[in-house]
Amino acid sequence: MVAAALDLVVSEGPSALTMRRLAGQLGVTTTTIYWHVGSRDELITEVVRLQSILQATRKVTARTPRTRVMAAARHIWDAALENRAITSLAHQTGTTSILELPLEEALLRELHAAGLSPARADDALRAILATVGGFLLNALRDESSIPPEQRRPSTELPRLFDKSVQAVIDAFLSSPTRSGES
Amino acid sequence: MVAAALDLVVSEGPSALTMRRLAGQLGVTTTTIYWHVGSRDELITEVVRLQSILQATRKVTARTPRTRVMAAARHIWDAALENRAITSLAHQTGTTSILELPLEEALLRELHAAGLSPARADDALRAILATVGGFLLNALRDESSIPPEQRRPSTELPRLFDKSVQAVIDAFLSSPTRSGES
DNA sequence: ACCTGAACACCGTTCAAGT
DNA sequence: ACCTGAACACCGTTCAAGT
Numbered sequence: 504m505v506a507a508a509l510d511l512v513v514s515e516g517p518s519a520l521t522m523r524r525l526a527g528q529l530g531v532t533t534t535t536i537y538w539h540v541g542s543r544d545e546l547i548t549e550v551v552r553l554q555s556i557l558q559a560t561r562k563v564t565a566r567t568p569r570t571r572v573m574a575a576a577r578h579i580w581d582a583a584l585e586n587r588a589i590t591s592l593a594h595q596t597g598t599t600s601i602l603e604l605p606l607e608e609a610l611l612r613e614l615h616a617a618g619l620s621p622a623r624a625d626d627a628l629r630a631i632l633a634t635v636g637g638f639l640l641n642a643l644r645d646e647s648s649i650p651p652e653q654r655r656p657s658t659e660l661p662r663l664f665d666k667s668v669q670a671v672i673d674a675f676l677s678s679p680t681r682s683g684e685s
Numbered sequence: 686m687v688a689a690a691l692d693l694v695v696s697e698g699p700s701a702l703t704m705r706r707l708a709g710q711l712g713v714t715t716t717t718i719y720w721h722v723g724s725r726d727e728l729i730t731e732v733v734r735l736q737s738i739l740q741a742t743r744k745v746t747a748r749t750p751r752t753r754v755m756a757a758a759r760h761i762w763d764a765a766l767e768n769r770a771i772t773s774l775a776h777q778t779g780t781t782s783i784l785e786l787p788l789e790e791a792l793l794r795e796l797h798a799a800g801l802s803p804a805r806a807d808d809a810l811r812a813i814l815a816t817v818g819g820f821l822l823n824a825l826r827d828e829s830s831i832p833p834e835q836r837r838p839s840t841e842l843p844r845l846f847d848k849s850v851q852a853v854i855d856a857f858l859s860s861p862t863r864s865g866e867s
Numbered sequence: 868a869c870c871t872g873a874a875c876a877c878c879g880t881t882c883a884a885g886t
Numbered sequence: 887a888c889c890t891g892a893a894c895a896c897c898g899t900t901c902a903a904g905t
Binding site: 638644651673 | 767776779781801808811812814815816817818819820822823826828841842845848851852853854855
């Protein structure tokens with residue numbers, strides 16, 4: 504049933520996931536869904552959780568700590584862009600952290616492996632995730648709001664993503680201090 | 686009328702802005718609203734545009750180019766946090782760029798003043814905005830989804846914001862090249 | 868244990884009709 | 887020019903009732 508809901512989102516978009524449409528797809532009544540799941544929010548949480556498992560199978564193959572951290576960050580970016588519909592759904596419903604949890608844990612492990620203390624790794628994780636999330640917002644917005652096929656920065660955005668995320672990573676990998684004057 | 690809509694959003698949250706509730710607030714029928722404005726989306730656009738004008742009166746007083754760029758970036762952050770309700774509304778409806786347009790233009794001017802070519806300033810603007818937006822997402826999510834009053838990072842997030850945004854700014858102020866190996 | 872029908876309280880939007 | 891009443895096509899959710 505949550506698999507059917509996931510299919511609905513993937514094939515017809517996040518807004519297609521209504522109780523009535525899902526019920527129609529399954530050949531039952533809307534009230535039937537409420538017997539299996541408590542509410543629409545719970546349904547969405549389950550859909551997002553299912554997708555988070557499906558997309559967690561990415562391996563970091565880079566060799567240096569710095570490139571491994573960057574690779575883990577890019578996995579989050581790649582997974583989100585490969586599954587735009589569910590990413591948008593999670594984003595709209597505030598369940599992004601559930602969707603990315605496995606990939607976030609992988610990133611956190613790389614930060615620990617890079618020699619950061621737990622507290623500093625948490626800070627770095629938070630900062631990197633915020634930066635990645637910001638670029639994701641940018642990338643996903645440009646497809647939904649701009650109707651025609653003339654998307655200016657489709658080739659440039661990944662370059663800006665790399666440069667910016669790398670800068671944030673380096674800031675947290677190197678200095679334990681506050682950002683000072685130049 | 687759009688002023689009344691803005692008041693509604695500020696006092697009762699983004700979800701309170703429905704045609705029926707706004708009509709009730711104004712003492713008219715929902716259909717009356719449709720005479721003045723084409724649709725709910727147009728209404729929201731006007732509300733966001735109004736707020737964008739109200740919050741555009743911030744001056745950059747820092748002295749060096751680097752600190753002036755940072756100050757312009759922090760203005761976007763500050764304005765968003767001071768007007769959480771409309772920021773969330775704009776975010777949900779994909780009108781964030783309208784809301785921040787004046788502040789974005791101010792940031793772009795600082796990037797030009799810092800000596801960047803138009804093309805490089807556009808790249809830097811995009812990257813900085815994405816990073817700021819990511820932290821904003823983070824800050825606004827922690828208040829809506831976490832019900833109780835125990836918000837862990839309310840004092841730490843600004844520190845991470847400063848450090849990360851500064852790192853991105855420095856990356857684009859200094860090097861015109863791709864992000865290379867260390 | 869699992870499913871249905873009917874209903875409640877909402878939405879955005881339209882259209883003919885009033886002044 | 888400006889406003890209303892009634893209606894359409896949707897929502898999420900609940901509750902008594904069926905098997």
